[in-house]
Amino acid sequence: MIDTTSNKLLRRRAVSETLMKGTCAESVGKKRKRNEYDDSCIARYIGAVSNNRRGSSDNGDACIGEESAQANISECVVGPKFNDFSKLREEANFKVGQTWALYDTMDGMPRLYAQIRKVSAPCFGLMITYLEPDSNDEKELQWFEKDLPVSVGNFRLGENKSTKDRSIFSHVIHCNERSNASCFSITCRFISTYHFSVSPRNGETWALFKNWDIKWSLKPDSHRKYEYEFVKILSDYADETGVYVAYLHKAKGFASVFFRMGRGYEGIFRILPQSLYRFSHRIPSFKLTGIEGKGVPKDAYELDKAALPETIEEFIVPLDSESNIKSKRQDIYFASKGNVFLTGQIWSFYCGDDSLPLYYGRIQKITFTQAFMQDPVCKLHIGRLKATRFPADVIDWENKGTPVGCGTFYARKALEIITPSEVSLQITPQTSIDGIEYTILPKIGEVWVIYKYWSRDMDAEDFSFASYNIVEILDDTLEYKVQLLKHDPFYKDHKKENTLLRAVKKNESWEMEGSGSYIPTYTIPKRERIRFSNKVPASRVTIEMYGELVDLISVDSRALPSHLIASDH
Known part of the structure; x- marks a missing residue:
């Protein structure tokens, strides 16, 4: 009998073989080959018919190669275009370690991914390694097993694979990478890692599958022809909350200009983590200012036509569109001891007998008097x-009144009054x-106080x-x-209220959690995030000591537990 893990590996291997069929550079290149010199729709139509394939041009026009001449002429996209997307794919832009999106063989959209392993010159050539799906979710496994x-x-x-054809490539993508030994987030610069993740990022433009349902995998042959909706990403994707997006609509009279319809929250919605496969592909785009030409909507986007379907419904830009009207928010501010306070800001603060800044508050109003x-x-x-309520897979405090970092x-609607x-x-x-x-979560480079010994049922006396x-x-x-940090009395900060910290070295004894091992760096599972007590104001400093430069972290002493400053335990 094959266990679950082995079964998944066999299924992934089968998917990998299916995924790579027909994805060689030559076949994809034939499907998306560009004519970068001929601006005539009719000329490209004739060429497309003779080659019996669809052709497209980075200078803005596209035709279908298997319809009548009249149909192709009518579907040639006309109208002003403002950016040359072909420059994204010039030879000089390909570098070892990058990850690129490639056009697939389903409908020619940039959904395949590959890392650049080698760039040859002066005769241009590439050695690439494809990325293949690697989901642990059963529904997602069924989805790509059916070649969706x-x-x-x-x-x-x-x-x-090896290729010399740049026309199969669309754009560089950003992803997270992790190796077998450790995890780190980068912008796809190295290829020595093992696993990767790709998700929508704030400011990008993407296509969604219209009327999408994860159950398409039950009848995959009924879902091979796709319709699309287009969105702007309004927030980075997060595992807990998903991602917020806003609909984009194609502006009539332009080659590939898209804009937001309506005002405020209209057209904005959230895509939950379990619906992530609703995203079809990212579309390269440039943001427009509104001064590029007559009638160009402000803050609209010009999308790369090579990543768009042949036919898209067009809309006349209304006067009250979000792209034409920008609301202005009036802030009230007050400066105090180097801090500038504005309504709408969120600050951590001290309260009552607690000696650490364990609470957060949003400034709703600022008042001041002067006698x-x-x-x-x-x-x-x-x-x-x-x-809010914790996700089911995240540990919560048993005492619901315990501060959450x-x-x-x-x-809360009820207001409290604090001072700067x-x-x-x-x-x-x-x-x-x-x-x-x-959503407030620890981020790379931040300094936090964490509980060394803890349990979810800690009470007030334990704290x-x-x-x-x-x-x-x-x-x-x-x-x-x-990375563990420690106070070293040997170093003094010129600010009396600050403390200098340095990284704990491997040869220093710091016993971790009763394990008997001495580890200066270690991992905290995200399900144990209640271990994070409070974030500490911090900045990096370099000081000279006995002719050597030493990198340290200067932190606000008030935000640290007193025993960590008084001793090195």
Whole structure:
């Protein structure tokens, strides 16, 4: 009997073989070959018919090669175009370690991915390694087993190929990579890693499958011809919340200009993590300013026609579109001791007997008074943030009144008043499109205080005797990889209120969690995120000591547990 893991490996191997059939450079190149010199639709139509394939041009026009001449002339996209997308694919732009999107053989959209292993010169040539889907979700496994297109999610290295044809490539993609030993997030610069993930990023433009359903895999042959919707990505994808997007519509009278219809939250919606396969492919685009030509909508986008279907419904740009009207928000601000406070900001703050900044608040109103011959008194009216329900796979405190350092929050309507002396650090969360929820999670480069010994049923007395560590976040891709930091009295900060920290070295003894091992870097699973107590204001400094330069981290001493400053335990 084959176990579940072995069965999945066999299924993935079969998918890999299916995926690579017909994806060689020559066949894809024939399907998407570009004529970069001929602007005549009729001339390209004749060439397309003679080659019995679809042709396209990076200078903005496209024709279908198997219809009548009249049909092709009528479907040639006419109208102004403002950017030359072919420059994205010039020889000089290909570099070892990049990951590129390639056009597939289904309908010629850029859904395949490959890493550049070698670039040959002066005679241009590439050695590439394809990426193949690598999902652990049963429904997603069934999806790509049926040879349905996949452009998001997890991938792994696949087959190697050689090619000299640049026309099979669309654009460079950004992905997260991790090796067998450790995880780190980069922009696809190295090829020595093992697993990869691709997801929509804020500011990108993507195509969605229209009327998508994950159950297409039950009758895959009924879902081989695709219709699309087009969206702008409004937030980076997150495993907990998914991603927010806004519909884009093609502007009538332009070759490939797209704009947002309506105003405010109209046309904005969220795609949940379980619906990630609704994304068909990313479309390269340039943002327009509105001064490129007559009638160009402001803040619209010009999309690469090589990544668009033949026929797209067009709309006349209305006067009240989001691209033509931008609302202006009036902020009230107050400056105090180097901090600038504005309505809408979120800050961590101290409260009551707690010696650490364990709470978050959103500034709803700012008031200040100044009596004669006295300094002004500022009051911050805040809505304290309250954590929403934790996901099922994340550990929560048993005592629901325990402060939560990271997660998703909403601001209470009841206002509290604090002063600037009670705040610690301005926080930049990921905000939901409706402005109601705020997600605060540890990010690479940040410094946090974490609980050294902990359990989910800790009570108030346990917290009063809690032990802590100070860590820097090294990676936040799949789990939190952290570096232990310690206070070294040998180094002094010129700011008396700050403490200098340095990384713990391998030969220093720091016993971790009773394991008996001494590890200066280790991993915290994301399901244990309640271990993160509070974020610490920090900045990097370089000081000279006895003729040597030393890199340290300067932190606000007030945001640290006192015993971590007084001793090195």
